[in-house]
Amino acid sequence: DQQVKQNSPSLSVQEGRISILNCDYTNSMFDYFLWYKKYPAEGPTFLISISSIKDKNEDGRFTVFLNKSAKHLSLHIVPSQPGDSAVYFCAASLTGTASKLTFGTGTRLQVTL
């Protein structure tokens, strides 16, 4: 049951450059999407979300883009910082709210100096 997929298990980006993390989903009924960051031995920390009625949401260095026709979302981090090194999970919900979330498998981002 791979309703939410993150096809890149890892990504390495230089400090100051843009990081682009991708996520695809198969269930067209998903209507709310979130990105979480996770450090080892810690719980997921919320980054940014987007409702299906929007195609872009921006918060500081983080921007999420949603392409409903392609069932694709992406997280852009500009500029990338070493502290951004973590595993990033996209998650989706059917209810318009962050209740029951379906997570992707995660992408490990490493930001190098």
Next chain:
Amino acid sequence: EPEVTQTPSHQVTQMGQEVILRCVPISNHLYFYWYRQILGQKVEFLVSFYNNEISEKSEIFDDQFSVERPDGSNFTLKIRSTKLEDSAMYFCASSPGPGYTGELFFGEGSRLTVL
């Protein structure tokens, strides 16, 4: 800043033993959740709890699992007879309530190792 707290941070148990994982959600939150992450895999939904009853559960949440809110602050996950495949990181989460459109707030997790 309010946070979700979980205990224990790590528990090692023998197969067949009962385990209780404890969570203290954020105090004014009304929805509570358990998720788990088996090592190297994705975070998976187990159960949601609202108004003192289960509102939704996944296929993983079988008869061996139960949840309870024994008092006004704690939210527990019990595994009656642990199996090797129950070894995972278990995350508690909470959210304010119906109509809230923000995020789930996760605790730091309880690592369960079943030997």
